[in-house]
Amino acid sequence: MLKYVNFDIVFREVPDEVTLAVNLSCCPCRCEGCHSPQLQTDTGEELTTEIVNGLLDRYGKTITCLCFMGGDNAPLEVAALAEAVHPRIKTAWYSGREHLPKDFPLQHFNYVKLGPYRPQYGPLDHPTTNQRMYRVTASRTLEDITPRMRFGTRFAD
Ligand code: SF4
Numbered sequence: 001m002l003k004y005v006n007f008d009i010v011f012r013e014v015p016d017e018v019t020l021a022v023n024l025s026c027c028p029c030r031c032e033g034c035h036s037p038q039l040q041t042d043t044g045e046e047l048t049t050e051i052v053n054g055l056l057d058r059y060g061k062t063i064t065c066l067c068f069m070g071g072d073n074a075p076l077e078v079a080a081l082a083e084a085v086h087p088r089i090k091t092a093w094y095s096g097r098e099h100l101p102k103d104f105p106l107q108h109f110n111y112v113k114l115g116p117y118r119p120q121y122g123p124l125d126h127p128t129t130n131q132r133m134y135r136v137t138a139s140r141t142l143e144d145i146t147p148r149m150r151f152g153t154r155f156a157d
Contacts, residue, residue: 002026002077003044007055009063012125014092014111015133015148017065020055022047024070024078029096033119039070049084056085065110067092075101082108106140125149 007022025044071078082091092111115131134142
């Protein structure tokens with residue numbers, strides 16, 4: 001089961017998007033130096049399709065992207081929620097995994113962030129980060145757009 005703790009509108013988590021980021025708990029990744037240890041616990045409310053649709057009804061005119069922050073305890077449930085709202089809104093998934101689960105349905109996403117937080121390599125906007133931000137292309141391949149996470153960096157499409 002997916003549970004969410006809170007949500008916020010953010011501007012830097014996905015390049016060029018105004019993103020409603022929904023923070024999911026029950027994270028199994030156990031990164032050293034985790035920025036939000038409370039997200040490793042079983043806390044929050046169940047995130048259902050009804051709740052996600054309600055968030056879009058409320059914020060859909062303000063945002064361009066809905067991002068699931070976490071959900072590594074149930075990736076296919078994340079994909080099912082993304083399927084329910086995509087392409088009504090662009091979708092993104094922040095995963096702490098090194099790799100996507102086998103046969104993960106990428107067609108329901110526009111962006112995927114992969115990789116655990118490793119303090120020695122820095123966060124996602126750091127030049128030496130081990131994490132990767134990808135854009136999902138029309139042919140469902142992953143385009144590495146990690147350099148665009150650095151503040152002030154903008155690349156031609
Ligand atoms: S994936 Fe994120 S929430 Fe989960 S342990 Fe790592 S830093 Fe913490």
